[in-house]
Amino acid sequence: MPSTRLLNMKKSVNPHRPTALPGSAKLNETGFWRTQRPIFNEELCTGCTRCAKLCPDACIIMRLNKEGKLKAQPDYDYCKGCGICAAECPFSAITMKPE
Numbered sequence: 001m002p003s004t005r006l007l008n009m010k011k012s013v014n015p016h017r018p019t020a021l022p023g024s025a026k027l028n029e030t031g032f033w034r035t036q037r038p039i040f041n042e043e044l045c046t047g048c049t050r051c052a053k054l055c056p057d058a059c060i061i062m063r064l065n066k067e068g069k070l071k072a073q074p075d076y077d078y079c080k081g082c083g084i085c086a087a088e089c090p091f092s093a094i095t096m097k098p099e
């Protein structure tokens with residue numbers, strides 16, 4: 001259960017002002033900073049988890065798809081568009097596109 005202080009801080013975040021309050025990345029959604037969006041190609045993704053381990057915002061989630069295969073998916077609420085995942089994917093499964 002978040003503390004009252006944390007809840008008040010969350011309410012005070014203005015999405016039109018490019019600042020972030022002290023706190024965890026979960027409290028401060030940083031996806032609106034992004035100018036480039038990583039697009040994940042599920043067919044090329046082998047589920048190696050390299051991108052999820054290297055993402056500085058820990059916003060890549062590994063999930064099982066309908067066939068039970070592990071695939072990477074970004075959480076765009078927190079992805080800042082740094083491009084590290086696209087640069088590091090050994091299977092070229094991620095491409096960066098302008099927002």
Ligand code: SF4
Pocket residue numbers: 040044045046047048049050051052071072088089090091092093094
């Ligand atoms: S690094 Fe590439 S292949 Fe590995 S999980 Fe991420 S997207 Fe999939």
Ligand code: SF4
Pocket residue numbers: 038054055056057058059060074078079080081082083084085086
């Ligand atoms: S672009 Fe950067 S922040 Fe976004 S998912 Fe890739 S590594 Fe993470």
